[in-house]
Amino acid sequence: MKTLPPYSARSSPPSYSARPNDGEEVLAAAHTVYQTPTGSFTARCHRDNVTVTMQEQNEGIETPVYHQQGLIYGTIAHKNKAENVLLRVTLKIEGKLKLSVFGRNSASSTVKVLDESYELWTKTRDAPSCPETLEFSFMLPLTFRQGVKEFPLPPSHEISLTGFLACSYTLKVVRLIRGPLWNINKSFSIRFKYLPRRWRSSEPPTSLDRCCNRGGCMLYYETIKTSPEAWSEKIAVLRVRNSSGIAPVEVQFFIPSKQTFELADKIPFHIQLTGSEPSLQALSSHLRLKHVANNKSDIRPETFSPDFFTAPAPPASQLPPPDSNNVISLSVTLRRQVCVEVKGQVVFKNCVIGEGQVYPLPPAFESVTESENPAVSSSLSGCIEPMRFVDGAGDIKCSPEVEIGNFNAGKVKVDHFLVLQIEPIRDQFRSPFFPLQIAAPVSLVYS
Secondary structure: OOOOOOOOOOOOOOOOOOOOOOOOOOOOOOOOOOOOOOEEEEEEEOOOOEEEEEEEEOOOOOOOEEOOOOEEEEEEEEOOOOHHHEEEEEEEEEEEEEEEEOOOOOEEEEEEEEEEEEEEEEOOOOOOOOOOEEEEEEEOOOEEEEOOEEEEOOOOEEEEEOEEEEEEEEEEEEEEEOOOOOOEEEEEEEEEEEOOOOOOOOOOOOOHHHOOOOOOOOHHHHHOOOOHHHEEEEEEEEOEOHHHOOOOEEEEEEEEOOOEEEOOOOEEEEEEEEEEHHHHHHHHHHEEEEEEEOOEEEEEOOOOOOOOOOOOOOOHHHOOOOOOOOOEEEEEEEEEEEEEEEOOEEEEEEEEEEEOEEEEEOOOHHHHHHOOOOOOOOOOOOOOOOEEEEEEEEEEOOOOOOOOOOEEOOOEEEEEEEEEEEEEOOOOOOOOEOOEEEEEEEEEEOO
16 A cells, blocks of 8 residues: 655745735735734832733833723732821823914913723721722723814824924822821823724725836726726826926826725825927926935936837936936825814924835837827817827835824814925926926825
8 A cells, every 4th residue: 555755844834924025916805803912011100119000912012002992901009008098099091182382372272182080999997908909991982072072082192393282191090198287199100002093994005016116017007997996086287487388298196096094005106297299308308206215315317208118218427416407306295284273373284204106107008009199188278289198106105103194183183195296406497397286185094
């Protein structure tokens, strides 16, 4: 009787990653059940011999973290040298939204978004001495009330603007101690983070990772005809000066139509420039793509070219230097807009929380043939020359330190936008093109 040959593992199985590697593609995905941490966080007040342990936390963290309707539970251990002096132990959960505006009309205010108090033990005849260990349990609410309106509980954050904005949460143990003249409250406070989780309702956006970004990515071409509903489009016209003698250029900015993304998502985008051949040649001769390299923004020597296959970009030695007055930059950034209202004053602040990588693309076969057709439709009125197409694509994601997404807490509102910007780097008056900015709103969520 023949037997099977012995089995031997010549190599270990590949490591698993929840995100696709190079050459891999996500065909379908579903959110798994959130895995509750099994560790604990411990804080000690040596002066008063109080130890607070908070369960369901990751080991080694510096600050406890809770999500929406998170259960804060644990124990309070204390040792009293004189038991008869302790009268009461109270647990307080507080959340404060502090708003400050500096300047001529400086103002500040504090909004209590959470203020709960629980008596854990009180000295009575039936309970003359406090147990050495007290248990506590509290579930965070979803909302808070401001006037007659309810708003979602805001996440923990600190934002600098023309003033200061911060939302902080604290667990406080208050012990009432009998003193020689009057009773004294001794408190021990522990700050914790509140980061509400929210998942997008749809599948993750198709990533550009599976394609070659530098000239080979056909993500837009592959999907715009089969699934046009997958893209949301913003259109604007890049205006030109009357003295330039060229026609305006139409700019189309495409992003996924499902505009809710997780903070770790790479958001793909597509750019199409449409115009007459002289206009596109004038633009491409000055246009430089703004990339991110080694965590620094710089101008790379890459250009859009209407004749991508036959007229590649000139070598870097022939390009004008980055600080040239003739250079026009094209960039895509992820921007946060913070709106704060303090005692009738409204303050806005915009900041960049992510910079995209933009690459020129070769034209699809359809666009090459259509570009020779003078009848190509365009929103450029009065342009009778044949229309040409120039395409670019890329992706963008949040900086790693970003922890919060969109939220509205009444007096504070945080929104996010994908911004395509085309502008001269230095001298706007010498450029034949006026600056252009297209903003597409997106919703970022923490998951």
